[in-house]
Amino acid sequence: MTDNAQRRNIDIAQTFQIEGLDVRGRLVRLGSALDRVLDAHGYPEAVSAMLAQTLTLAVTLASALKYEGVFTLQIQSDGPISLLVADITSEGAVRGYARYDEGRVAEAAGGDGAEVPRLLGQGYLAFTVDQGQDMERYQGIAELDGATLADCAHHYFRNSEQLETAIFLAARPLGDDGGPVGRMRAGAMMVQRMPHQKVDEMEAEDGWRRAVALLASLSEDELLNENLDHDALLYRLYHEDGVRAFSAHDIFHQCRCSRDKVANTLKSFPRADVTGDDGSASVVCEFCKADYTFTPGDLDDLFGPPDV
Ligand SMILES: [Zn+2]
CATH class of the missing domain: 3.90.1280.10 (HSP33 redox switch-like)
Incomplete structure (x- = not known):
């Protein structure tokens, strides 16, 4: 596979539909867009990994919304990492930063236990959509209740009037096999149950459970493997129910300061x-x-x- 072909497998947000199940999904994979965000900062690896997840979650949630403007995901907490900010414009430009206590991060990074309680502690995540001066600002907010950021997002969806949603989210540094050490790669797959069902309720319930179970069968390696084409990845998971991938949107790093x-x-x-x-x-x-x-x-x- 050429470098160009590999590049098309990352820095994308792709919408897909599982035809037989009334389920819609999003696949997001970030690579060089993450490098550009993280290169400006030189964060410790634990901070880079949490910010990479925050950026990926922001891109995933934003890709499920219709908006013209800026979607922002902000996580504030009392732990070693006290602030994570990621935003994405409707054109696909992402940026982000973190605030943290170096000593506390060093202490917590090597520790045991789930990453959200260990690195973030008590706090909340908030979403805003800013569509310009005269437009509405939508806001969602949820406590940091969960072991992982994906758990916290699930908690938010369960407690709001949103569609039933399941998210798989991963970030990790490239290592011996994958390329330059220290480069972070991140990805997410999200499935949502559509409200307008073509099939009867029991069938829809079974279908939704199958979609979630198949999502849970996805491995971090598959999600983050740049050599695995995203269409092939979707096909591998959902071919039995018929998966249709829509065109992928490019995600890139760009700051809006001036x-x-x-x-x-x-x-x-x-x-x-x-x-x-x-x-x-x-x-x-x-x-x-x-x-x-x-x-x-x-x-x-x-x-x-x-x-x-
Ligand atoms: Zn800037």
């Missing part, structure tokens, strides 16, 4: 509050680490000359 946006933010504060001892102001984008520095002259243009 000097103009930073200047507008600065202008909303009193000049003295944003100015350092040398009279300049410096703002680093939390998502991409771009450094925007404003000299005293730049600030004169922004605020007008300082009072003497």
Whole structure:
């Protein structure tokens, strides 16, 4: 397989339909888009893996919504990793960052036990969809109740008026077999039971259970293996019930920060509050680490000359 063909198997979000079961699904696999997000930060592996899962979950949940704008998934907690943020535009641009305590992460990373209680602790995950100034902001919120992020997402779906949903989510660093050490790969598969059923209720219930059982039979290796084509992966799981894959959407990394946006933010504060001892102001984008520095002259243009 050529490099190009391999690349088409990652950084995608694909919708599929299991024809016989009234079930719709999403398959998401992230590779170089993740590299671009993580390269800006140099996080410890445990933090990179949690952020990779957060990004993948955000892409998966967003791909099931119709929206024009930005979908954001934010996880706040009291543990070693206190904040995980991932957002994705309707065009497929992702970005994200984490906040964490280095010492506590080092201590917790090697420990036993499930990753959410160990690395995140108590907290919540929240989703917002921002469709611009005059449009509604949808919000969903759920406690971090579960061993894994996928469990927490299940908890959210169970406790909200959403479709019955099952998610398989995985992230891990490439190792000896898979490519450059330290590169993170992540993927998710989600199935949802459609409300408009073509078949009777018992058959639909059986079909839904089968769809979930087949999802549970998926291995991390299969999901994250870039040499396994995503159509082949879907076929392997769901061919007996007839699976139809729709066209895959590209997912890519892109930050939306700009000097103009930073200047507008600065202008909303009193000049003295944003100015350092040398009279300049410096703002680093939390998502991409771009450094925007404003000299005293730049600030004169922004605020007008300082009072003497
Ligand atoms: Zn940025």
